[in-house]
Amino acid sequence: MGTRLGKQTIRLDSKPVIQSWASIVGAKEGHGPLGRFFDEIVEDEYFGEESFEKAESKFLRETLSKILMKGKVSTGDIQYIFAGDLLNQCIAANFGLRESEIPFFGLYGACSTMAESLTLGSLMVEGGFAERCVCITSSHFCSAEKQFRFPLEFGNQRPPTAQWTVTGAGGVMVGKAGDGPRVVHVTTGKIVDMGITDANDMGSAMAPAACDTITAHFRETGLPLNYYELIVTGDLGIHGKNLCLRLLEENGITVKDFFDDCGVMIYDQQKQKTDCGGSGCACSAVVLAGYILEKLSRRELNRVLFVGTGALHSPISVQQGESIPAIAHAVGIEMV
Amino acid sequence: MGTRLGKQTIRLDSKPVIQSWASIVGAKEGHGPLGRFFDEIVEDEYFGEESFEKAESKFLRETLSKILMKGKVSTGDIQYIFAGDLLNQCIAANFGLRESEIPFFGLYGACSTMAESLTLGSLMVEGGFAERCVCITSSHFCSAEKQFRFPLEFGNQRPPTAQWTVTGAGGVMVGKAGDGPRVVHVTTGKIVDMGITDANDMGSAMAPAACDTITAHFRETGLPLNYYELIVTGDLGIHGKNLCLRLLEENGITVKDFFDDCGVMIYDQQKQKTDCGGSGCACSAVVLAGYILEKLSRRELNRVLFVGTGALHSPISVQQGESIPAIAHAVGIEMV
Numbered sequence: 001m002g003t004r005l006g007k008q009t010i011r012l013d014s015k016p017v018i019q020s021w022a023s024i025v026g027a028k029e030g031h032g033p034l035g036r037f038f039d040e041i042v043e044d045e046y047f048g049e050e051s052f053e054k055a056e057s058k059f060l061r062e063t064l065s066k067i068l069m070k071g072k073v074s075t076g077d078i079q080y081i082f083a084g085d086l087l088n089q090c091i092a093a094n095f096g097l098r099e100s101e102i103p104f105f106g107l108y109g110a111c112s113t114m115a116e117s118l119t120l121g122s123l124m125v126e127g128g129f130a131e132r133c134v135c136i137t138s139s140h141f142c143s144a145e146k147q148f149r150f151p152l153e154f155g156n157q158r159p160p161t162a163q164w165t166v167t168g169a170g171g172v173m174v175g176k177a178g179d180g181p182r183v184v185h186v187t188t189g190k191i192v193d194m195g196i197t198d199a200n201d202m203g204s205a206m207a208p209a210a211c212d213t214i215t216a217h218f219r220e221t222g223l224p225l226n227y228y229e230l231i232v233t234g235d236l237g238i239h240g241k242n243l244c245l246r247l248l249e250e251n252g253i254t255v256k257d258f259f260d261d262c263g264v265m266i267y268d269q270q271k272q273k274t275d276c277g278g279s280g281c282a283c284s285a286v287v288l289a290g291y292i293l294e295k296l297s298r299r300e301l302n303r304v305l306f307v308g309t310g311a312l313h314s315p316i317s318v319q320q321g322e323s324i325p326a327i328a329h330a331v332g333i334e335m336v
Numbered sequence: 337m338g339t340r341l342g343k344q345t346i347r348l349d350s351k352p353v354i355q356s357w358a359s360i361v362g363a364k365e366g367h368g369p370l371g372r373f374f375d376e377i378v379e380d381e382y383f384g385e386e387s388f389e390k391a392e393s394k395f396l397r398e399t400l401s402k403i404l405m406k407g408k409v410s411t412g413d414i415q416y417i418f419a420g421d422l423l424n425q426c427i428a429a430n431f432g433l434r435e436s437e438i439p440f441f442g443l444y445g446a447c448s449t450m451a452e453s454l455t456l457g458s459l460m461v462e463g464g465f466a467e468r469c470v471c472i473t474s475s476h477f478c479s480a481e482k483q484f485r486f487p488l489e490f491g492n493q494r495p496p497t498a499q500w501t502v503t504g505a506g507g508v509m510v511g512k513a514g515d516g517p518r519v520v521h522v523t524t525g526k527i528v529d530m531g532i533t534d535a536n537d538m539g540s541a542m543a544p545a546a547c548d549t550i551t552a553h554f555r556e557t558g559l560p561l562n563y564y565e566l567i568v569t570g571d572l573g574i575h576g577k578n579l580c581l582r583l584l585e586e587n588g589i590t591v592k593d594f595f596d597d598c599g600v601m602i603y604d605q606q607k608q609k610t611d612c613g614g615s616g617c618a619c620s621a622v623v624l625a626g627y628i629l630e631k632l633s634r635r636e637l638n639r640v641l642f643v644g645t646g647a648l649h650s651p652i653s654v655q656q657g658e659s660i661p662a663i664a665h666a667v668g669i670e671m672v
Contacts, residue, residue: 053653089446091648108442127463
């Protein structure tokens with residue numbers, strides 16, 4: 001049933017368990033610093049399909065299979081799937097999951113989708129509405145560049161604040177019982193728009209939203225600032241991460257010694273030439289379902305605040321001179 | 337906590353109440369057969385804004401204001417808002433609601449969004465996670481034509497199976513207590529794809545999904561086929577409605593005497609030249625928040641099964657030769 005701790009936060013008293021997780025990534029991600037944590041690395045950016053969009057759907061479909069296999073369940077054991085992606089009309093999820101036969105809730109949270117889906121899936125379990133939910137998302141460098149920026153063939157230059165869309169899919173199965181990491185708190189974000197208009201600097205647009213949600217989380221839970229061994233934002237990148245830390249500092253929240261960002265962690269920015277770091281729905285999803293949950297399950301980490309961040313703009317809104325609204329959802333995950 | 341009745345259906349034992357509702361529509365909808373049920377009719381398709389996208393955002397923003405005003409609450413009384421729309425990256429919702437300061441879950445369910453949001457909002461109330469949720473969506477003929485089909489200036493011809501995107505926004509506030517219509521059952525759809533590839537015939541693509549969910553609803557609840565005074569699908573249009581009735585008949589579900597479709601109801605297809613009828617997220621949303629809930633609250637109807645239907649394709653997926661996956665979510669609404 002949960003206990004409401006404030007305007008944005010719920011404590012999940014049953015502590016739903018993340019029973020299994022899986023991640024499949026592309027070559028660049030596989031060759032990055034977290035490569036060994038992913039379940040599968042796919043060198044072919046088409047994943048054997050005819051288009052980048054179909055490849056992205058396949059990343060999702062295969063990741064769902066792995067989650068079920070690792071959790072030793074079949075699709076019939078899952079009550080709901082929460083999924084979304086960055087593509088127009090979320091076709092990666094819609095097509096990737098269409099054969100699953102699982103009751104489906106489509107989401108759009110941009111790069112916050114992993115945290116949004118995990119929040120809703122965990123609440124469904126906590127509320128007694130589901131025995132098990134799958135929460136899953138994807139992104140693909142090539143489909144995202146084509147849709148949001150330029151065709152790859154155009155060979156445009158990237159500004160230093162740009163981020164690199166992660167190719168891959170990640171997801172989890174959350175359920176009632178088990179030994180895995182548990183979802184203990186969810187703090188749901190409001191849309192925050194500080195007037196940033198540069199679509200090549202999404203970190204700056206998202207940092208205030210991340211700061212807002214993290215601040216609300218500590219205010220509403222009353223947890224000490226050093227409660228979590230890791231506070232990890234979705235994909236602010238190097239620039240956004242630093243900005244977020246500065247904004248948190250202004251709110252009296254000094255957490256820089258145990259703060260990191262999935263977009264910073266997933267690539268070696270220097271060697272891999274990814275400018276400010278990774279982005280895309282898959283960025284936080286594969287770092288969660290690869291690195292973070294592995295570390296938790298081995299008890300190398302015990303308490304993590306996972307903060308998915310999303311920039312809620314579109315190419316059309318940017319062309320029309322609009323600023324970039326952003327959102328961040330926080331999920332407190334603990335070994336208990 | 338709800339009682340799970342089967343793979344797709346939950347009975348909401350606390351029967352969350354639809355405490356207030358509002359709808360704002362464009363000129364064509366206002367001049368249609370349901371015109372007198374809408375809260376406001378906006379003759380200017382730009383709604384005083386500079387673009388169709390900004391106009392659509394304004395429809396949403398103003399509808400949210402009306403829902404709150406009619407419900408005599410302020411934004412601070414709402415724990416969650418569930419919203420989405422048809423535009424790429426759901427910018428109507430993201431921009432229309434960015435000043436609301438309400439914890440936000442973005443959805444993409446195409447034209448099923450009203451039913452999807454109402455399902456999730458009601459479950460949040462049933463689960464004890466929220467006192468009140470707002471569930472809301474929008475669409476706009478001009479922004480949808482531009483994005484999904486052709487610029488209006490092109491003046492393309494419409495095939496007879498085409499549907500007309502409803503301009504407007506509709507939404508509800510669902511909460512714990514009150515005298516209004518109540519959400520008693522939710523049956524969540526799976527993605528169904530029967531291989532239809534004609535994006536100008538979405539009714540045929542969605543009818544099998546509607547049939548699948550309605551069949552599951554009756555099978556899992558055990559309710560008699562004449563339990564509802566009205567079973568109303570989202571926006572199958574004339575052709576899709578007839579197909580759905582035929583498919584239901586094949587499943588032994590004869591409900592044609594109390595079956596209708598929001599897309600058929602909202603326009604006078606002959607006089608208004610809307611071909612097969614209305615579509616778009618706002619179609620089922622404004623028929624629900626205009627006509628259906630008014631009829632229920634006056635007890636002119638007592639039991640309605642509201643079945644939002646969505647076609648989960650995109651222009652890109654159609655260009656790549658893909659078929660059209662569809663989904664339908666059913667919500668049983670009753671006066672008790």
